[in-house]
Amino acid sequence: MKASIMGGSGYVGGELLRLLARHPQTEIQSISSQRYAGEPVYRVHPNLRGLTSLKFQKENLESTRDSDVVFTALPHGKTMTIVPQLLEMGSKVIDLAADYRLKNPETYERYYSRKHVNPELLARATYGLPELHRDSIRKSNLVATPGCxxxxxxxxxxxxxxxxxxxxxxxxxxxxxxxxxxxxxxxxxxxxxxxxxxxxxxxxxxxxxxxxxxxxxxxxxxxxxxxxxxxxxxxxxxxxxxxxxxxxxxxxxxxxxxxxxxxxxxxxxxxxxxxxxxxxxxxxxxxxxxxxxxxxxxxxxxxxxxxxxxxxxxxxLTKGAAGQAVQCYNIMNGLNETTGLDTTALHP
Ligand SMILES: NC(=O)c1ccc[n+]([C@@H]2O[C@H](COP(=O)([O-])OP(=O)(O)OC[C@H]3O[C@@H](n4cnc5c(N)ncnc54)[C@H](OP(=O)(O)O)[C@@H]3O)[C@@H](O)[C@H]2O)c1
Structure with a gap:
């Protein structure tokens, strides 16, 4: 599978990269950042030094072309306009922002103080909580992962x-x-x-x-x-x-x-x-x-x-964002749901 990450310099983008870099069925095609374009990812995410030779690319939809899945880890409001273009280009999208989580555009407007520009897509989007929506996630090409x-x-x-x-x-x-x-x-x-x-x-x-x-x-x-x-x-x-x-x-x-x-x-x-x-x-x-x-x-x-x-x-950042997104990614692509997520916490 080819995957791209938009918003790769943020905390959620970094966590996605931590998980996907070790995901056995995934090649990361591109990871975007405006501020760090051209820099190796470990300059921003030091835990990834030696794990990947990827460099950030300027935010650019073309760099995600041919990706099976694009993860959008950008601020809400921003992903609202980008997601329809990514879908048109043929990728599945997993949006980690809030723009496609709510079914009712009026509720979105009330809580986010802005009108939704693509309200017709809200009905098509699947709320990415596998424990409640596993079957819909499997069939979806737009999954909006929940707030943490x-x-x-x-x-x-x-x-x-x-x-x-x-x-x-x-x-x-x-x-x-x-x-x-x-x-x-x-x-x-x-x-x-x-x-x-x-x-x-x-x-x-x-x-x-x-x-x-x-x-x-x-x-x-x-x-x-x-x-x-x-x-x-x-x-x-x-x-x-x-x-x-x-x-x-x-x-x-x-x-x-x-x-x-x-x-x-x-x-x-x-x-x-x-x-x-x-x-x-x-x-x-x-x-x-x-x-x-x-x-x-x-x-x-x-x-x-x-x-x-x-x-x-x-x-x-994991079950509340990137881990849940990878869990959805596995489900959407017919992979074992736990692939790439087999980690244990530290103690003490
Ligand atoms: N943090 C959490 O626990 C958490 C949990 C669940 C969901 N989320 C959601 O996941 C998304 C990313 O969260 P995050 O915590 O990773 O945020 P963050 O650390 O602030 O990162 C935001 C990313 O978006 C990029 N970006 C592009 N356009 C931007 C703009 N106009 N303004 C600000 N940043 C822009 C930033 O990088 P460049 O400026 O370099 O391009 C950066 O890579 C948000 O929608 C957030 O609500 C976060």
Whole structure:
């Protein structure tokens, strides 16, 4: 397979290259960057020194011609116009930005404050969450991979919502995210002396990922799920922990929750249930998934408040972005779904 990466100098582009450079069925045809055109990729991604002799090329659609798949790891708004041209040139596209995730153009406009210029493509695009849309991904030539925090929240909640266990359609989702979630462009918020050693809530209401989490959860459950979502910037580089609070029907027991997760995820290669509650590692912790495509899920029931609390841990750049994109790439091309994704996190 020939693959190209647009937006290769960013954190997601670098993670795509880390995974694809060792993917046994893939030759990387081109990797683009405006700022670093002509430079070897290891100047920007030092972990790749010796792994590839690729150089960045200026952003140019022609350099992707003949690629079986083009990964677009560019800012949202930008991929909106590029994706239709890539499809016309005959490549399959995996878009890692937000422009093709939402089905409803009005919802897109409300959350992204801009009109969608290709609303007709939204119906054709597949939401790239394999655990929910594997069959559609297989047949699709345009896959939009989910937002990182949306991946964590949706994977944790989908089996619960689908099982008709909850008593209130409003679910509170609290996430903690590392600094790479904001991309590689520096800002005051990412400055070491501001970010380090702090826990900063941001966008406490109205975060963009709400739109896709609600879209996906309402597609698996019949009710009108509402997500009350608040993220926090914490002192990690990679990683997300999503803590979701659902209110459940009286009589809901742990065994019902286990049954729901087993039914949905028993055969999933990248979902691990981490819910024995024993010792230090009895519930998910992002540290145990960093650099991998795993999504660790755990839960506890709280009869005192009729609450079910669900914990989901992922690496925002891997299962939250590039790893998930490679998983979709494998599915779209009839390859073993885990190809190129066989990595283990470090410990300690
Ligand atoms: N970071 C995450 O955890 C994460 C997770 C899921 C999805 N995503 C999405 O993935 C995409 C890439 O994210 P990222 O974190 O890799 O961002 P990033 O580090 O800021 O990289 C953005 C890339 O886009 C290129 N680019 C081209 N035109 C640009 C423009 N007009 N403005 C800014 N950059 C431009 C940049 O390189 P040159 O300027 O050199 O061309 C760079 O390679 C975004 O849509 C993001 O929302 C990110």
């Amino acid at each position: 925090m949306a991946t964590a929240a949706t994977l944790g909640l989908a089996p619960i919502v689908a099982s008709d266990m909850i008593s209130s359609p409003t679910i509170v989702v609290d996430t903690k995210i590392g600094s790479s979630g904001a991309g590689s462009t520096p800002s005051t918020a990412s400055h070491h002396s501001e970010r380090s050693e702090g826990v900063r809530p941001y966008k406490p209401a109205g975060h963009r990922h709400i739109a896709e989490i609600e879209q996906e959860l309402n597609s698996v459950g019949g009710s009108q799920i509402k997500i009350a979502f608040t993220p926090h910037a914490v002192n990690m580089v990679r990683g997300i922990l999503a803590t979701s609070h659902c209110f459940v029907k009286p009589g809901t027991e742990k065994k019902d929750v286990w049954k729901a997760y087993r039914a949905k995820y028993e055969k999933e290669p990248f979902v691990r249930m981490v819910s024995d509650g024993i010792g230090l590692y009895g519930l998910p912790n992002p540290k145990a998934v960093i650099g991998t495509n795993y999504c660790d899920i755990g839960f506890e029931t709280d009869p005192h408040t009729q609450r079910l609390v669900v914990f989901t841990a992922i690496d925002n």
